[in-house]
Every structure is written in structure tokens, then in C-alpha cells.
Amino acid sequence: MNNADNFSSVEKDMDVLHHPPFKEEVQSEQDKICYQKFLDGDMEPFEELVIKHKDRLIYFIHRLVNNLTIAEDLAQDAFVEVLVHKERYHFQVSFKTYLFTIGRNKAIDYIRKNKRMMLVEEYPESYDEENQMEENLIRKEESELLYHAMKKLKPDYKAAISLIDIEQMTYAEAAKVLKKNDAQMKVLIHRARKSLAKLMEKEGYSYENK
Numbered sequence: 001m002n003n004a005d006n007f008s009s010v011e012k013d014m015d016v017l018h019h020p021p022f023k024e025e026v027q028s029e030q031d032k033i034c035y036q037k038f039l040d041g042d043m044e045p046f047e048e049l050v051i052k053h054k055d056r057l058i059y060f061i062h063r064l065v066n067n068l069t070i071a072e073d074l075a076q077d078a079f080v081e082v083l084v085h086k087e088r089y090h091f092q093v094s095f096k097t098y099l100f101t102i103g104r105n106k107a108i109d110y111i112r113k114n115k116r117m118m119l120v121e122e123y124p125e126s127y128d129e130e131n132q133m134e135e136n137l138i139r140k141e142e143s144e145l146l147y148h149a150m151k152k153l154k155p156d157y158k159a160a161i162s163l164i165d166i167e168q169m170t171y172a173e174a175a176k177v178l179k180k181n182d183a184q185m186k187v188l189i190h191r192a193r194k195s196l197a198k199l200m201e202k203e204g205y206s207y208e209n210k
Helices: 014-018 024-039 043-065 068-084 095-113 115-120 127-137 141-151 155-166 171-178 182-201
Strands: none
Touching: 024 043, 024 095, 043 068, 043 095, 043 155, 068 095, 095 155, 095 171, 141 155, 141 182, 155 171, 155 182, 171 182
């Protein structure tokens, strides 16, 4: 993956909180058509899926591990897993849900293996480099505040808001990614939004995606 272009469209991520999402069911069907062609031996549709989803996958993982370089590596590992074990996807959920589940598992594995290091370091070693990248992505003051507030949330809260409010997944899709049932998912997103709202209110902003 090329670092320079990985986040060319990610500056729009925060704006999706205030705009109607593109019809996910149409996107999902298009993805499934591409994946079937990939299963039939055509590599070009797989490359299309990588291009389509890599930015958001990297950004999702980045919000979990707080390290852009690691997020890029883990996202690449996720796509490699899809490529090597392509028969594991059985079309019961959207490809995006399946991919983000793999990405989240990669992030959890990384956090568990590096927990001590992540607890000691307030910021990753590459923070200066990441911050320069982030300045190009998060230009509005409110969006920047939202980004930093999310970094203070519990991992499950951060993941729930990322999936539902930013990635515009349904509760059912997010529940599959986070391995929750519907009731647990509703409680989790409610608590996550409440926690984020408190952090935003301390800085004079509101979080209204409730």
C-alpha cells in the first residue's frame, strides 16, 4: 500500500456524521458481485475491493491502535488474509463487515501483544509524522476535537462509534464485528455516545449522533 495516497478520501470521514450515507445495500451487492468474480479466478475485482475499502479500514484500525504505520500494516495483513483464505467469506454479511471484523481482530491481537508498550507511551513513536498527516485530514476544529476525544474512549466504545456513526454500519453489522448480540450492541453504542458527548461538552461542543 502507498502511504501517500492511503488517506486521500479520509478527510470526509467526519463529515459523514452530518450527511446521509450512500445506500449501503447497493454498495454491499456490488462488493458481493466483485467477490464472486474474485472467487472465480479474476484478480481485478479483488484489487477493486482493496482500493474501495483500504482507506476506511486503515482509519478504523488507526482509531484502535493510535499508530498510522501499524494501522497500515494491519490493514494489509487483513487483505492478505482475505486473499489467502478467500473461501472463508460466505456472503451472509456484507464484505465490509467481514473485512472490518478481520481488521478488528488484527488490532486486538496487536494491542494484546504490545499492551505494556502502549500503556507506557502516551503517544506512538511516529506521532510527529502522524500528526502532520492528520492535520491534512482533520481540518475543522470540531472534527479535530472529535478525533482526540475518541482516542480517550474505551476500546469497545471507540469501535462502536467508529462502525456505526462514522462508517454508517447498521447495528446488526456492527454487532457482528464486535461479537455482540443486538441488545448488547444497543447498550454499548448508547454508553459510547454518552461518554463521547461528555468529553465533547468539556470543550464546549456537543455530540448529537444519538
